[in-house]
Amino acid sequence: MTSPANILTPVNKSRLHEEIVLQIQEKIICGDLMPGEKLPPERELALGLNVNRATVREALKKLEMLGLVKINHGDGIYIQDYLESGNLELLKAVIYGNTGNTIDIILQLLFIRRILSPEIAAVAAKNRSDADLRDLKHVIDGGESVPVIDADMKVHHYIARSSGNIPYIFILNFFNQIFLDYGHLYFEDENNMIHSRKFHNDIYKAIADRNEKKAKKIMYDVLAYTEEQIRKKIQAVE
Amino acid sequence: MTSPANILTPVNKSRLHEEIVLQIQEKIICGDLMPGEKLPPERELALGLNVNRATVREALKKLEMLGLVKINHGDGIYIQDYLESGNLELLKAVIYGNTGNTIDIILQLLFIRRILSPEIAAVAAKNRSDADLRDLKHVIDGGESVPVIDADMKVHHYIARSSGNIPYIFILNFFNQIFLDYGHLYFEDENNMIHSRKFHNDIYKAIADRNEKKAKKIMYDVLAYTEEQIRKKIQAVE
């Protein structure tokens, strides 16, 4: 389980424009730059940041995509209200930033998942094709060779695919990206690992049997359990 | 309601790099470019597309953010499996593209909203502050002067804020961006407009009274109604 790679933390080989993104992002999220405010022109920004204009532009492009700024050709660059225009990519920045409310957001994310995923599991039980079922089985049969957290992510992914609900697949991608970094809070406990393995088998059976209600209940139970475990873990830390 | 602007369709003043994004995006989504495949180097792409390398880079930057490609310094650019790495921004491309499944995705989106939003409404009734309530009232009191669809979006937005659930706010932003373009399917009917106005008042009262169950039910009912109306509208078209 604890492979050598797990004790290492990736070095920060940030690109230059990434650093600029972070810097401006920070200022917007913490309120130094308010919605409606106009940013200095690219040329000035480049001068002030002591980088080339092309680099500034790459950064601005990303900020625009995050919903943090609006770029108007011939006019200028304006700060947007990210609560109205921000997307889930931006939420990552909020989570990984040092805004102090990371834990709250994780719990809110778990709440959303607990509401949404059981219903999707039911749809999956109804709509799944035989090919879907085979993919799901393949993941579960991977067994002990693959880390539980990876298997778990894939199980959810294939359930999503089975449901056929495209938007949910993309929302789930976001969940998974986050839980990749915070999943250890749950999976570092041996009992929870066993619990999840059992969940994988149980929900597979329910989906195979096309038992919608059972799939829904199994999904709800495991997510409620997960949520509770993480809550406890957090409280223990505080 | 039908202001002059509504009968006009915005001219396509697409930036050059946007066009490149669309072109490559299309090839990836339709399967011409498969996951794992390596894209030609930037210099070659620029040559082939007959544009400057800087322009290609801006396009690639966006494709990377959409989760469509992975850029490795010193190595190259690889196509990713967007079903595993794509985010909601990419979903927009799928919706507005000509993949033929737009309507299905809209209905799936409505499904998710119907599951999620009532629960959020309940939380909002519990957590709302007096300031939240004032904002909500302000939108509703805007009355006939503002188009129903705008008021409706804002009502949902302020309910989201009242709930305090940050991730939901960002997911809702996505919903709203889509419904801005497809909301006419619902709001072009006079009865539906009246229905929505009533909904605004009803849910305001429930939230003001901190009546969680009522807020949840009111939200569920209106979303179920909306969904049904849009379903009918679609079937009528076909």
Add this chain to the structure above:
DNA sequence: TATTGATATTGGTCGGACCATTGAATCATT
């Protein structure tokens, strides 16, 4: 007063250069 048109500002694109990282081939060491 309202419209038009010139001008300045600002984002978008260009071409060409050099830097930084990676991967593969080569060579040296054991």
Add this chain to the structure above:
DNA sequence: AATGATTCAATGGTCCGACCAATATCAATA
């Protein structure tokens, strides 16, 4: 033969300076 170090070519990242294109501003005009 296997392993590690070196070199080199390919490729993304950054830089510079120039010009194009859209927009805002304001003076000139009807």
